[in-house]
Structure formats: structure tokens, C-alpha cells
Amino acid sequence: MTALTTICDVLVIGGGPAGMAAALAARASGCQDVLILERESELGGILRQCIHTGFGLHIFKEELTGPEYAARYVERVKEAGIAYQCDTMVISLSAERVATCVSPSHGLQRIEARAVVLAMGCRERPRGAIGIPGTRCAGILSAGTAQRFVNLEGLMPGKQVVIVGSGDIGLIMARRMTFSGAKVEAVVELMPYSSGLKRNVVQCLHDYDIPLLLSHTVTAIRGKERVTGVTVNQVDANLRPIPGTERDFACDTLLLSVGLIPENELSRAAGLELDPMTTGPVVDERLECSVPGIFACGNVLHVHDLVDNVSMEAERAGQQAATHAAAKRGGTTGTGDNAGGNCARIAVRDGAGVRGLVPRRVSAEALRQGALILSFRPDRVYRNAVLLVEADGVVVNRLRKRVVVPGEMVELTIKPEFFLETFPKQELSVRVEAEDGRIGAKA
Amino acid sequence: MLDVLVIGGGVVGCAVARELSRWRLRVALCEKGADVCVGTTKANSAIVHAGHSAKPGSLMAEYNVRGNELYEQLCADLDVPFRRNGSLTLCLAAEDRPKLDELYADGMANGVPDMRIIGHDEVLRMEPNVNPEVVAALHTPTGGIVCPYELTVALAENAAMNGVEFHCEAAVEGLTSIVGGGWIVHTRKGDFRTRTVVNAAGLYADVINNMVSTTLLRITPRRGEYWMVDKAYEGAFTATLFQLPSAMGKGILVTPTVDGTILIGPTADDIDDKDDLSTTLPGLEQVLKVASQTWPGLPRRSMITSFAGLRAHLPSHDFVVGEAPGAPGFYNAAGIESPGLTAAPAIAEALCRQIVAVLKPAARADFQSKRPPVRRFRKMSDDERAAAIALDPAFGRMVCRCEMVTEAEVRDAIRRPVGARSVDGVKRRTRAGMGRCQGGFCMPRVLAILSEELGVSPLAVTKDGGASTILTARLDGVKEQSK
Ligand SMILES: Cc1cc2nc3c(=O)[nH]c(=O)nc-3n(C[C@H](O)[C@H](O)[C@H](O)COP(=O)(O)OP(=O)(O)OC[C@H]3O[C@@H](n4cnc5c(N)ncnc54)[C@H](O)[C@@H]3O)c2cc1C
């Protein structure tokens, strides 16, 4: 039994907020043949399990829950008549933009797309990645898995909880578990600051008197069949546990919220160049990857903290994909600097204190035309921060920010007037300094 | 009345049960855990040793070399992944060079075939990622790698197909000898009367032995800790890489697994608690430190998990195999530490021979030596996948995204003989949850399928039997304020 290969203009892999916004933008740009593939049984992505509010402030100017935000996009997708197929997992993708997917209802399908938008989101880092020693009994799970149990299935994974990691999911789950009748003993964070949004620290921990132990880590997990407790130590400046600072917590559950990793199995399969810092694909200002006709947006590109930004980024990817597909249909492959895909030549480099600038490559055109948006995360907290934009090593602009923190993505708009004729030839870079003169650690 | 009751469902107990099932015997196996393969067999280096490091003249040496010979056919019959990837014992310091000759001599004495000592250049040609300071190495091409849980599960399934009864959650708590021969074995699931008993209780084989034998045994748990490296490094090494014992440490190896990951470890620390499988900070650090002697490019940031296993160590440091003194009809397989996985088929062969000599059964004409192949989506071609989904749509529903395990495979793992009863049971049979996200994605799905297949509440589903439940309560209809 051999699968037939069907052809489509724009194939969107992943039906979360990124995928839906990209598909809508592709359609709005005139592309009639858009298809979304989603491996869950419904569209919506991770938002389906984020039943707290705080979504949509920028796009809809109101506070929505995750499912509400997703529902608005699902409605638009349906109204626009965009084709989508759920319960369908893409299992491979080639550089020639042929996706292979499987589903119970359609079996194995092969789809050759004129343009592909990657919108697969991200996954949580497992315990092994951070190497917490101890037993491997029941009661240890990632915060997102716990969130799925509680919010989608109405099942509680524990009664007495310690949470490792103060990323947003950890913070949100501290509150969710408390609401649902569990006692959250502490949120333990290795770094001297929370990696989540400030508002979440206040609304999820402070309001419920849940202690946040900064500069602490779990050094032992006890229990044979199910967790019975953990030991927590303070850490020194090198993040190593300080002997003598042990504190024991009784608990039956340990939730891990120790970071998200872009879901890039397919990107690897397609041979895309990946960025070691973001672990997402390397893209240019049009969000095109190193293989022509493949675009990326949302959490698969870099982990976002606000879904509104995901949607806006995805719109750009969708437009570009539509343009690429139309050109392919018409037999041309873009024009000028954009010919043959990602050939923007100016590298974007992380300077001191800056991590994971996106995009990694820009064209001279984009700099001249203006309004290029760069985003990154700082390596630590900077108060009264100065962002220094450099063209080929020469500072061309300084932008002030009251505070930048690793938990919140920083966006800066690069304007043509920054450059006063000295456009970079090779490299554009950004570094961050605190006004007190402390410079970011060497990147 | 049973003919043989096997205590313990590790690789040794299951191999014995399967070997006995060639004969017209009534055989049962009692396992303490909720599944087979929940003891030492689930966490070890998974090496089928060539046999050069066992002491010449020991039972370890004899059964190691014989076991290694039996692996090829056994794994082919049972559809279990096994690869003769060969092993290299690295000499990293010039002054240690004579130790390679000693190992070679031991290997010769043990009957290990095709060994060779090779020089620096040849080692690096074979394994370009090895520490370039390597002086020389002993190459043993018969060394192999296997999946220990797949093997054990397959042995159990094949034994069950051939009539062996399996009783899980049936811990043996005592034995009474029957006047005139035979034993009453008292278990959590009731008493069994049997003509003979095989003690394959792993770390607890001393406890069982000491219930009946005049020769007491004392097993010390010796812990070994490991790291598992992401599949992204598949191909970094072909062979299993040992180090010669040196001041830096002993026995920490770097090896590919049959699943494409790379395993590094183990440490060796004697502890008191036979159930303490926890890893420790110093242990895990030591593994990294010593392993980076073999593999300077060790990617510390690409670990997917760490774990520990416990060796059943006897002071004699040799296997105890055969009828126990003062206990007629009671046979031991005790002190089965490394290379016990390798030796298991040979231990089974030896014990079966002894028991058959006493009970004198007829051979079973209808013995089925082969386990029906297990259908694995990740190993199918696209055409095979399309065909599989057309017949059973559950092959089109991905449960584990990392290892590409489908719903059909999970259901099959539960329905097969001696089927999975827990999330870890499914994991050992299908690999769901063993990949880079370590079950973050698939665990809720596996749990739901188990609940449905077993007809129990999701709250009753366990990670690995006993009190290892995963969920604590239902939030019945509590649609809370969304905040
Ligand atoms: C716990 C949590 C709390 C958050 N809180 C907030 C908040 O308060 N406010 C806010 O603005 N933002 C919040 N966010 C962030 C926001 O939800 C994300 O940024 C956004 O969902 C990312 O969208 P995405 O489409 O890139 O990824 P996702 O939503 O993860 O969607 C990716 C989709 O791709 C599918 N997929 C993946 N691989 C494949 C494949 N191979 N084949 C087919 N389909 C595939 C997945 O099933 C998924 O549906 C939160 C996120 C989390 C996890």
C-alpha cells in the first residue's frame, strides 16, 4: 500500500496560536490552499490547558483565558474556510518540503507543500536534563503534564507539592494546585530571580503565601513507590549546593518546571540550521529558515512569554509563506535579496548579556526599509538597562529600559535612522549594560 | 502439584521458566512485583560480555562465555534487539599497558574467541571519538548489546505461550518442606505445592536461600549509577568502551544501546538498603568525570535521564548455581551480579539440565521456540505503516512522540501474555516514555489506555505496581473560576 502525495500551497504544521495565526495570514495574503495539521484532537495548542486569564491584552484589548483566546482563532479559521486536520501527527519533513503524517482516519499521507510554516510549539525539559539526584518513583512529573491532568482531565496528581523552577508554568501550577485543594510547600528556583513573568510571581505565589526559594535547588528526592519528601539546599554563586543548608520538605509530588525546548525534531529532519542559543531554527527577518520555503514562528522558533507576540510573529510567517508559495506557483522564487530563500547576509550576533537574538540574519534591504524587530532574553536581571546596538562593532544606538529580566522577552525595533549611512556590512549585534556600569557577562 | 516453582521474574527466573517450558512439566513463576523485570534486570549496562573479565575457573567465566554463545539464536527466536558491536577495553596510561596482556590471558583461559590487542591508531580508526591519549586496547568482537527488559519480557511471554503460569504480586514469604519430597511455597497469592523450587530472587536470593539451606548466604547491594545520553549522539561510538581499572576509577563504561542512546556508568558503592535505587550527586558526578576520560567530548547538556541499579554481590564474588546444601529439590541462582544478564541463558540451561535429570519429564513436542514478532511503528517502512493503519487505525494515533509509539502498540503490550499492568510496564515493552521528553507527553495517554484496557479507575493506575499510584483525586465537575 503506497501513500499518494498530494500538493498544497502553504502547509502549517501545528494548530496552536502560531499555526492558526499563520494560516489566517496566509489566507489573507491571497493563498487559497492552506492546510493545518495538528496532532491533538482539537486546534488550540498549549492554550487549551491554560485556563487562567492573561491572554490577549495586546491583540484583543481584554483579558481572556487560554481556551477563549484559542477559540477566537479557531472561529476565524473556520470562517475563513481554512482546511485543517486534527489527530494528525507529522512524522517527517524533507528539505524538499514533503511532509509525511499519520492519523487514524486518513492513514499515512504525504503532502508536498510550496511553502511550510513550522508551528510545533515547545516541550518541557525533563528531570534528566537537570540531573536532580534521588529516586525515580511515582509523583515526579513536569508541571505541564500536571496542568494537562488537572485542567483537561479533572484529575489531581497530588496533595502536597514542591515545585522546582519558577518559570510561568511552575508559577501558574502552584496556584492551580492550591485552588484544587493541594498544599504547595514551596517553589524552588536555582537562579537568584524568577524566570517567570513578574505578574505571575505576585498573583500565583505572593497572593497565596507560597514561599519562593530563590538560589535554591532540590538535592535529594525520597520515596520508594511514591515521593515522600525532598531535600532542598541553597546554592552558591556557581549554582552549587552549599553543604549545611539542607531543608527537608514532606511532599507526595514534585513538579518540574525547568525550562521549555522548541520542538525541533522535524526541523532537524529537514536539515534546517538550528541556533544553539534558542535551539530553534535560524531564521532571517522574513522568518524563513536555512532551507528555502520553510518558515518558523511561535514557540518552535523561540520560547515566548506572551501569546499575543506569538500570534503577531506568526502572521508575518504566514504572509511570507503565502508570498513564497505564490512565487513558486508562478514559477519564480522571490526577488532580489530574497531569491532562493534565506540569503540575507548580515549576521545578528548576541553581544554581552544578550541571549538568543531572533532573527539571526537580516538583509541590507530590511535595515534600510526599517522597522525590523529583534527579540532576545537578557542573561540576568538588569536595572536601568542600556541596550547598545552595534553595526560591525560600532555602537550606533543606545536604548534605555527601566529593567530587563530573563523571564520576559525583550523586543527592540531597529530603525534605519540608527545607522546614519553606516549600515552594517557583516554584523549587527546588541549588548546590554546596566547603568551602574555593570556589564553583562561575556556571551 | 507443580513440578517447578520459580521465584523471581528477572532475566534469570524468566530464562529458567522458558527453558523448562521445553519439557512436559507444570511450571509456575512467582514474582513479588506487579510485573516481570522490575528488579536488577531493569537497570544495568545491558552488555552481553565477551567473557574476558571474569576470573578463570569461576562459574561466572563459564556461564558468561556459554551465555554469550546462546544470545544470537535466543534473540532471533524471541524477536529481541541484539547486536554484536564488539567491545574495547581501553588502556589510557602507558604504565597500565601490561594489564591488557593479563586481560587477554584471562580471556584465552575462559575461551573467549577472536580477541586482539590493538594500538593507538587502530583504536582511533575504529572509534574516532575516543580519547586520543589512548595507548592501546583489547578488542573483543564477540561482545554485544541487548535490551534487557525486552529480552526478559520476551522470555516471559514465550514461556507463558508454552504453558508456564505467571503470578505477579506474589511475593514468597516462606517455604515448608513436604515429608517425602517437595515444598510448600507460601506467597502473597496463596500456597503452592511443588516438587522443586528455583530461587532466582535477585537481591533477595539470600533471604530465600536462608529459609531452607544449611549454607547461609549474604548478599550486599552494590549500587551502580548511570547517565543516559540523548539519541542525537547516535553513532558517536560503535563498540562498547571499557577502561582498564586505574586510579581514576574502575568499571565506568561508555556504550551505545540498541535503542540509539548512549549509556555511561556505572559506579560501584556498597549500600545497606536492597530497594534503594536513588542516584546521588557524588555518584553522578563521578560517572561524568571518569567517562570523560573515555569520551572527552561528552555532552553534559544532552543527558535525558539518570538512574541506578543494584548488583547482588556475594563475598565470594561468584555465582551460586545448583541444588542448595540441605535442601533437596531447592535450586539456587544466587549472587547473580554482572555478567548475570549475559550468563542468564547459560544458567537456565544448567539448572534445567539438573532438574530434568531428577524429574525425568518428556520433551514437549509442541514447544514453540519463537515469539510472534511484535509490530513496532518506528521500525516499519512508510508502506508498512500505511498498511498497518488501514487494518488498525490505532496505528495512526501517536502516543509517544519521541519514540514514535502508537496506541495500537500500547494496547498490544497490555493484551499480550504476561501483559503490562503499569505505566512502566508499558514503557519497558514499547519504549513509550523512554525518549527525550521522558513521558511528559505520553504518560497521561498511556495512563488513560491502561485504565480503559484494565477496566480500572485512572486513580488506580500505577507507575510500577504497589502503592506507586500517579493520581490522587478526581476534581468532579469542579469547573473552577478561571484565574
Ligand atoms: C503553562 C503556560 C502558561 C502560559 N501563560 C501565558 C499567559 O498567561 N499569557 C500569555 O500571553 N501567554 C502564556 N503562555 C504562552 C503561550 O501559551 C504560548 O506562547 C503559545 O501557546 C505558543 O504558541 P505556539 O502555537 O507556538 O505553540 P503551541 O501552543 O504549543 O502549539 C503547537 C501545536 O503544534 C502541535 N504539534 C507539534 N508537533 C506536531 C507535529 N509533529 N505534527 C502535528 N502537530 C504538531 C501541538 O500539538 C500543538 O497543538 C503560557 C504557556 C504555558 C505553557
Ligand SMILES: Cc1cc2nc3c(=O)[nH]c(=O)nc-3n(C[C@H](O)[C@H](O)[C@H](O)COP(=O)(O)OP(=O)(O)OC[C@H]3O[C@@H](n4cnc5c(N)ncnc54)[C@H](O)[C@@H]3O)c2cc1C
Ligand atoms: C550496575 C549494574 C550493571 C550491570 N551490568 C551488566 C552487564 O552489562 N552485563 C551483564 O551481563 N550483567 C550486568 N549486570 C548484572 C545483571 O543485571 C544481573 O545479573 C541480572 O539482571 C540479574 O537477574 P536476576 O533475575 O537474578 O535478578 P533480578 O532482575 O533482580 O530479578 C529478581 C526478581 O526476584 C523478585 N523477588 C525478590 N524477592 C522475591 C520474593 N520474596 N518473592 C518473589 N519474587 C521476589 C524481584 O522482585 C525481582 O523481580 C549488571 C548489574 C548492575 C547492578
